[in-house]
Amino acid sequence: MSKSKVFLVGAGPGDPELLTLKALKVIEKAEIILYDRLINKEILKFAPKTAKIISVGKEYGKQQQIQEKIYNLFLEYSDKGMRIIRLKGGDPFIFGRGAEEIEFLIKNKIDYEIIPGISSALSIPIQFNIPLTHRKYSSSIGIVTGHEDPTKDKRKVNFELLAKAVDTLIILMGLKNLPYIIKSLLNGGLPKNTPIAIIEHGFFPDQKILTGTFETILNKIKQQKIKSPVLIIIGEVINLIN
Numbered sequence: 456m457s458k459s460k461v462f463l464v465g466a467g468p469g470d471p472e473l474l475t476l477k478a479l480k481v482i483e484k485a486e487i488i489l490y491d492r493l494i495n496k497e498i499l500k501f502a503p504k505t506a507k508i509i510s511v512g513k514e515y516g517k518q519q520q521i522q523e524k525i526y527n528l529f530l531e532y533s534d535k536g537m538r539i540i541r542l543k544g545g546d547p548f549i550f551g552r553g554a555e556e557i558e559f560l561i562k563n564k565i566d567y568e569i570i571p572g573i574s575s576a577l578s579i580p581i582q583f584n585i586p587l588t589h590r591k592y593s594s595s596i597g598i599v600t601g602h603e604d605p606t607k608d609k610r611k612v613n614f615e616l617l618a619k620a621v622d623t624l625i626i627l628m629g630l631k632n633l634p635y636i637i638k639s640l641l642n643g644g645l646p647k648n649t650p651i652a653i654i655e656h657g658f659f660p661d662q663k664i665l666t667g668t669f670e671t672i673l674n675k676i677k678q679q680k681i682k683s684p685v686l687i688i689i690g691e692v693i694n695l696i697n
């Protein structure tokens with residue numbers, strides 16, 4: 456093992472005050488920070504003035520190239536014995552390739568530590584008083600991606616089966632595929648009046664929520680010009696806020 460260390464740190468959902476104390480402590484001692492597009496840049500102000508701060512934001516369609524760039528930066532700075540903070544949105548192990556980055560570090564014998572963060576999936580609904588479970592209306596939660604790796608032979612998320620498998624469904628990266636997702640959930644047996652909420656840019660000053668049903672939501676999204684990042688929540692729990 457080299458004496459350098461990579462800290463894979465969850466930056467939380469956007470509000471800098473939702474950073475964990477452990478994350479704050481390592482950011483305050485950072486020498487290099489490699490940060491993702493969705494994190495709140497205010498968090499970078501906690502780093503020492505001397506820290507080198509590099510954006511490795513994922514541009515749509517260029518994920519693989521950017522991933523290679525991140526791996527090269529790990530190698531370059533760990534060779535120099537530096538303390539590297541890899542800052543990822545939400546929790547580092549909920550989508551976003553955190554596990555792949557750790558696999559790379561293990562393979563290259565680079566020391567690492569993982570610091571969990573508050574995931575957008577679990578915290579953004581709370582901003583709008585949407586509980587994910589409720590004794591009467593929801594006893595289960597499913598957290599899924601709406602955008603599977605297009606190079607995979609077969610889709611792993613089976614929305615038709617999920618329709619009846621969980622009470623509250625939380626979908627990340629699902630805006631583009633929402634027409635397909637709704638169609639599959641209808642095929643799976645959910646009714647047309649199933650409640651759905653779309654939260655755009657949660658925890659940021661421009662955050663926005665749109666609520667509706669499977670029948671109304673696609674038109675509303677068009678009218679309101681909703682854009683990514685969005686969190687999609689489906690289930691009876693949404694009715695509790697209306």
Ligand SMILES: C[S@@+](CC[C@H](N)C(=O)[O-])C[C@H]1O[C@@H](n2cnc3c(N)ncnc32)[C@H](O)[C@@H]1O
Binds near residue numbers: 546549579687
């Ligand atoms: C690659 S995933 C990473 C998720 C992250 N690891 C987490 O735990 O929150 C990115 C997706 O998370 C969701 N997301 C993250 N931050 C968000 C925010 N502030 N508002 C709405 N959705 C967000 C969106 O669905 C976005 O496309």
